[in-house]
Amino acid sequence: MxxxxxxxxxxxxxxxxxxxxxxxxxxxxxxxxxxxxxxxxxxxxxxxxxxxxxxxxxxxxxxxxxxGLDRKWPTVLVGAGKLGSALALYEGFLTRGFHIVGVFDIDPDPVGNRFGQLDVLPMERLEEVIQRYGAQIGIITVPANAAQEVGERLVDAGVRAILNFSPYVLNLPEGIIVRHVDFTLHLETLTFNLVYKKEEFKTF
Amino acid sequence: MxxxxxxxxxxxxxxxxxxxxxxxxxxxxxxxxxxxxxxxxxxxxxxxxxxxxxxxxxxxxxxxxxxGLDRKWPTVLVGAGKLGSALALYEGFLTRGFHIVGVFDIDPDPVGNRFGQLDVLPMERLEEVIQRYGAQIGIITVPANAAQEVGERLVDAGVRAILNFSPYVLNLPEGIIVRHVDFTLHLETLTFNLVYKKEEFKTF
DNA sequence: CTCTGTGAACATCTTCACAGCT
DNA sequence: AGCTGTGAAGATGTTCACAGAG
Missing domain, CATH: 1.10.10.10 (Winged helix-like DNA-binding domain superfamily/Winged helix DNA-binding domain)
Structure with a gap:
């Protein structure tokens, strides 16, 4: 880090x-x-x-x-909700070599929407796109109840590293690299520190 | 955590x-x-x-x-871009006690837009709202070049803990609790691990 | 027999302090 | 003098293994 x-x-x-x-x-x-x-x-x-x-x-x-930033990293993003769209359009990824080669969603509603230069694709095409681009990185921005299934499909299709924004702890095979980014968890460390600041624990 | x-x-x-x-x-x-x-x-x-x-x-x-989740935490959010709006509308915050009492932006464009039940307010009203609600938590989703100034204004107005989503390392007084959530940083730990997985370092 | 709570061992991470190069 | 690289010391974090409670 x-x-x-x-x-x-x-x-x-x-x-x-x-x-x-x-x-x-x-x-x-x-x-x-x-x-x-x-x-x-x-x-x-x-x-x-x-x-x-x-x-x-x-x-x-x-x-x-x-x-590993001396190369391009084709990346897929699953979940075209508010957060997914914010990430898909974030230029910071591109400039550091992360190329989003596909945005996917189950919900047919956002499918067809254009995010920058990208269409939102239906979940059926997930495996095809991952394999075509050789994407090794996946970003998950789906609700908690869909996260595990999406994670498994990503891994089966060849993804080896996952950035998980859903509030669900993924259970995936050894060797798959997972980073969990959970906003409420971060906020809760803040409140924890606020509460224990003036009290007995001087460590924090 | x-x-x-x-x-x-x-x-x-x-x-x-x-x-x-x-x-x-x-x-x-x-x-x-x-x-x-x-x-x-x-x-x-x-x-x-x-x-x-x-x-x-x-x-x-x-x-x-x-x-500290047995109470309500009034929270302000600065930066009503894509990410800011995704966070403002995220129900996960509410259910854990984080009440967003104000969304702010410099750019007059999104000001006036409604995010759920909230109006986007101009930056001038930042201090007023923080003090009215006694908000101790601030979320920053502005671009890197504005982050430091926003951080300082939040602290001056009474905020004591900040969740920073901008790609900028905030420099704030001792005692202010800051958590930095940077998406590209997380992706870069993934690529680092992908690259060093098969090589000499078995530690990772 | 099961499962917690915990000191002691172990491992990892961080800082110190200084040798050695420019 | 200024600054890096690094072993040694110190601090922190994690696991082990077992006593003790139900």
């Missing part, structure tokens, strides 16, 4: 024309400690030069290769 | 009419180990009975109180 944050920060620096950067600067810009930054980067090789710092462009390139 | 996951799982069990539940069941349903579940719960008190398990209803209540 931190590598991805560094990567984005480096891109910012590149745009601003910085030539080199120190671990302290990266630390301040990303909210971690300088030692942490150095440890993280050193784990993958010696990218810096002592006494000077890191070359912004070189380091940015290294990070992108490490994160 | 895990507490929030347990809490939701417990609610599912309650709906299905289960009377008691063991740490093993919770573990299977939430993707953690049984020992972890017990440690987590025991940290806040002795909620179970040995040889039997946990009373579903009692434990669910305890978790909600621990997470």
């Amino acid at each position: 931190r590598l991805a944050v560094y990567s984005r920060f480096l891109e910012q620096l590149q745009e601003q024309g910085h030539g080199t950067v120190s671990s302290c600067m990266i630390a301040r810009g990303t909210g971690v400690t300088p030692a942490q930054v150095r440890k993280d980067l050193a784990y993958f090789g010696e990218f810096g030069t002592r006494g000077v710092g890191y070359d912004v462009e070189a380091l940015s390139g290294h990070l992108k290769r490490i994160l | 895990r507490l929030a996951v347990y809490s939701r799982f417990l609610e599912q069990l309650q709906e299905q009419g289960h009377g008691t539940v063991s740490s093993c069941m919770i573990a299977r349903g939430t993707g953690v180990t049984p020992a972890q579940v017990r440690k987590d719960l025991a940290y806040f008190g002795e909620f179970g009975t040995r040889g039997v398990g946990y009373d579903v209803e009692a434990l669910s209540g305890h978790l909600k109180r621990i997470l």
